[in-house]
Amino acid sequence: DVKVTQSSRYLVKRTGEKVFLECVQDMDHENMFWYRQDPGLGLRLIYFSYDVKMKEKGDIPEGYSVSREKKERFSLILESASTNQTSMYLCASSPTGWPGGTEAFFGQGTRLTVV
């Protein structure tokens, strides 16, 4: 079974802190994604990566950065946490398919609260 593991289920951080959310997948997938999920807004893509050291902005990248130094690991960084970044963060991975259309797998989510 594909496993996508997020380093924390729950995090509480203070405003202004630099926050790292880690995600690891064990299926050698090329694509990895970070989404955030908020009530009434659904899932929104923050960043994604289609290869090591490659990244592209999603719909809401402001206030975030990412790092992918190894294929299995994709980190989301909140440079200076703010209360409006309190949310559920979801990591996903998928293999590259052609012409497109492969199955995406999600981690268990990280509930981040910024106080």
Place this chain on the structure above:
Amino acid sequence: KQEVTQIPAALSVPEGENLVLNCSFTDSAIYNLQWFRQDPGKGLTSLLLIQSSQREQTSGRLNASLDKSSGRSTLYIAASQPGDSATYLCAAPFSGGYNKLIFGAGTRLAVHP
């Protein structure tokens, strides 16, 4: 731009009923559509992936269909059980590729004994 809509937003049914959850998408040139389940406070669990070359996909009591021409997919749940209570989300790939998914808002299902 791909947009995904799910109706109904919420559904409450007695145990044993057969259910249909609906998902519509605007860009019919999709390669696949995926259905997920999400329990409260948890991540997403992949239920079914339907490739564009398929019309249906089945897993246990779940059956998903895909009609690209009409821009619709349905998730059929047979003989619903209280354990089926969750939010069900459908997602279609963004037209730009890389498997970026566009999600519907979900259908929150409650099955009561």
